[in-house]
Amino acid sequence: MVDKELLNIFLSESYEELDKINKIALELEKKYDKATLEELDRNLHTLKGNSSLMGFKNFSELAHIVEDVVREIKAGKRKVSSNVVNLLLKASDEMRNFLDNVKRGKEKKIDLKGFKKLISNLESFKPVDVTAFQYRTKETIRVASSKLDELLNVSSELKAVISSFKMDIMLKNQLNKVSDELQQMIIDLRLIPLDDVFSNYPRMIRELALNENKKINFVMETNGVKLDRGIVEAINSPMVHLLRNAVDHGIESPDTRIKKGKNPVGRIEVRVVKDKESAVITVSDDGRGIDFRKISEKANEEGIENLKKEELLELIFKPGFSTSDKVTEISGRGIGMNVVRENLRRIGGSIDVETKENKGTSFIMRVPLNISIMNALIIGVGEKKYALLLMNIKNVEKYRKKEHHKNKYNGCRFYNLGHVLGTKKAKMNYVVMLENKSALGVENIYGKREILIKRLDKILTQMKSFSGAAVLEGEEVCLVLDVNGLIENAN
Amino acid sequence: MLKVMIADDSAFMRTIIRNYLKEYKDISIVEAEDGEDTLIKFEQTIPDIVFLDIIMPKMSGLEVLKEIKKINRSSRIIMVTSVGQSKIIEEALKNGASGYITKPFKAIEIRRIIDKAMKKW
Numbered sequence: 001m002v003d004k005e006l007l008n009i010f011l012s013e014s015y016e017e018l019d020k021i022n023k024i025a026l027e028l029e030k031k032y033d034k035a036t037l038e039e040l041d042r043n044l045h046t047l048k049g050n051s052s053l054m055g056f057k058n059f060s061e062l063a064h065i066v067e068d069v070v071r072e073i074k075a076g077k078r079k080v081s082s083n084v085v086n087l088l089l090k091a092s093d094e095m096r097n098f099l100d101n102v103k104r105g106k107e108k109k110i111d112l113k114g115f116k117k118l119i120s121n122l123e124s125f126k127p128v129d130v131t132a133f134q135y136r137t138k139e140t141i142r143v144a145s146s147k148l149d150e151l152l153n154v155s156s157e158l159k160a161v162i163s164s165f166k167m168d169i170m171l172k173n174q175l176n177k178v179s180d181e182l183q184q185m186i187i188d189l190r191l192i193p194l195d196d197v198f199s200n201y202p203r204m205i206r207e208l209a210l211n212e213n214k215k216i217n218f219v220m221e222t223n224g225v226k227l228d229r230g231i232v233e234a235i236n237s238p239m240v241h242l243l244r245n246a247v248d249h250g251i252e253s254p255d256t257r258i259k260k261g262k263n264p265v266g267r268i269e270v271r272v273v274k275d276k277e278s279a280v281i282t283v284s285d286d287g288r289g290i291d292f293r294k295i296s297e298k299a300n301e302e303g304i305e306n307l308k309k310e311e312l313l314e315l316i317f318k319p320g321f322s323t324s325d326k327v328t329e330i331s332g333r334g335i336g337m338n339v340v341r342e343n344l345r346r347i348g349g350s351i352d353v354e355t356k357e358n359k360g361t362s363f364i365m366r367v368p369l370n371i372s373i374m375n376a377l378i379i380g381v382g383e384k385k386y387a388l389l390l391m392n393i394k395n396v397e398k399y400r401k402k403e404h405h406k407n408k409y410n411g412c413r414f415y416n417l418g419h420v421l422g423t424k425k426a427k428m429n430y431v432v433m434l435e436n437k438s439a440l441g442v443e444n445i446y447g448k449r450e451i452l453i454k455r456l457d458k459i460l461t462q463m464k465s466f467s468g469a470a471v472l473e474g475e476e477v478c479l480v481l482d483v484n485g486l487i488e489n490a491n
Numbered sequence: 492m493l494k495v496m497i498a499d500d501s502a503f504m505r506t507i508i509r510n511y512l513k514e515y516k517d518i519s520i521v522e523a524e525d526g527e528d529t530l531i532k533f534e535q536t537i538p539d540i541v542f543l544d545i546i547m548p549k550m551s552g553l554e555v556l557k558e559i560k561k562i563n564r565s566s567r568i569i570m571v572t573s574v575g576q577s578k579i580i581e582e583a584l585k586n587g588a589s590g591y592i593t594k595p596f597k598a599i600e601i602r603r604i605i606d607k608a609m610k611k612w
Contacts, residue, residue, distance in 0.1 A: 003510070005506075006503070006506060006507065006510070009502055009503045009506050010503045013501060013502055013503045039548070041546070042500070042546050042547075042548065045546045045573065046500065046501045046504075046546075048573065048594075049501070049504065049573055049594040049595075050501055050503045050504060052573075052594050052595035053503075053504070053507055053594060053595045053596075055595075060595075064574075
């Protein structure tokens with residue numbers, strides 16, 4: 001009988017070793033030195049020795065035969081080829097599956113014969129299947145995210161209860177401080193480093209590029225940014241979609257790139273930076289850029305003419321809009337940029353695009369760091385109050401009639417919040433200038449608040465203008481405005 | 492008190508050996524996690540027995556062995572090896588290692604080494 005604590009140490013150490021092997025394997029094709037090979041050898045060696053002591057002979061033998069391949073490379077008897085990299089990745093996948101099964105109390109045999117055949121025949125080895133890319137989180141305790149949501153709700157109720165009681169001011173301050181700390185800790189618990197999630201992308205890009213016969217240098221900088229679990233889940237599929245698009249539609253074939261005088265190796269970059277309350281994730285490629293002619297033709301077919309460049313770019317986010325002639329393995333299969341935008345919108349995020357012919361395309365996503373607690377400006381029309389997230393706001397000023405010309409205010413497109421939401425008499429005392437270069441006329445400003453956003457039921461989310469609801473002081477409920485949806489409704 | 496050092500970059504491997512030594516009372520255990528760490532801790536504690544892994548980061552077990560022997564010749568060094576390392580074992584023995592165990596080793600192998608040392612000590 002294996003000691004449970006020992007098994008846990010074995011599992012967590014083995015997962016770590018496999019992560020290292022994966023990382024090294026992906027770097028091998030670019031460059032490697034003696035130290036890298038030695039580290040790889042050591043990782044495999046540790047896996048081999050540890051698993052043999054656990055009695056996992058099959059696993060140990062797989063580590064052993066792969067270790068032999070690495071030693072042959074070290075001794076100069078074998079070269080690093082993309083097939084060697086494939087072998088390393090496939091073996092590490094297989095070992096990971098094995099560990100996953102052990103964790104579930106099962107022990108499934110590894111097909112060693114298959115691997116031995118692969119090794120003896122490394123020349124004609126096909127890349128591994130790319131269809132399923134899931135992300136894995138590190139070995140830590142599992143807590144249902146719904147529990148964390150509940151915890152957050154309870155802590156915000158606690159804050160509300162404290163503020164509603166009359167008590168000694170010192171005591172109240174102390175209680176407020178503790179409850180704030182508690183809330184912050186719960187918020188932090190929900191944060192996941194983007195590195196954990198994005199670590200699958202280099203592998204995915206590599207496999208996609210192999211399938212498409214393209215050469216791609218993939219660069220990723222997450223700068224240690226951490227995001228709320230819910231946000232991370234919501235951006236994973238848009239990220240995969242954008243990266244697939246970049247490989248498939250963005251980067252040209254090596255031949256075409258040479259003809260254009262470009263480096264035959266294309267470049268795809270993912271860059272994440274923290275900005276105020278949001279993270280800005282940029283996915284860019286140095287490929288062919290978005291073809292305005294094609295979009296314009298497609299728009300003409302649908303009876304839309306004389307659009308400016310920005311308006312044409314907006315079209316790629318419309319449902320059912322695709323300029324792709326062919327349906328490839330990778331993209332062009334229905335889910336489009338509209339789904340990407342929709343996914344981001346649901347979490348209060350946004351996406352913009354910049355493109356230049358033959359220079360490339362960048363998609364810029366802005367997502368909140370935290371899904372639940374955000375800073376908002378409480379604004380109002382008549383008796384009603386609404387919350388507008390601070391990350392969407394540039395500045396607020398007094399309404400000045402002389403700046404207002406038809407539907408423009410100070411050069412920005414202008415909307416009267418009251419009119420958009422269907423109130424007939426809508427006074428305007430203030431103008432909120434938004435990050436998306438539009439201006440919103442409102443009657444009242446109540447000030448800045450930290451709000452706990454609750455998601456709305458599905459039926460309500462059909463109302464595009466709102467992304468959630470929040471409880472203000474005195475149990476008053478207000479709706480959280482979705483800036484993009486609001487403007488779409490107005491148009 | 493018999494001083495035992497376990498030098499291995501794998502926490503799992505260190506735990507296994509430590510578990511095998513649990514039943515001994517008069518024993519103190521020092522752990523090291525790479526070649527350099529082993530040398531530093533060896534100098535500080537001068538252990539009676541060292542279980543020394545061959546493949547470790549920073550310095551290999553063989554390199555560590557040679558340095559250790561310069562510091563104190565009488566410590567007993569047991570190389571922790573794997574199948575297929577016979578050449579390295581041979582070299583280690585030449586350089587003053589007292590013996591070796593091969594993964595997957597059994598508890599009894601570790602205990603035999605300790606028992607023998609206890610008698611001498």
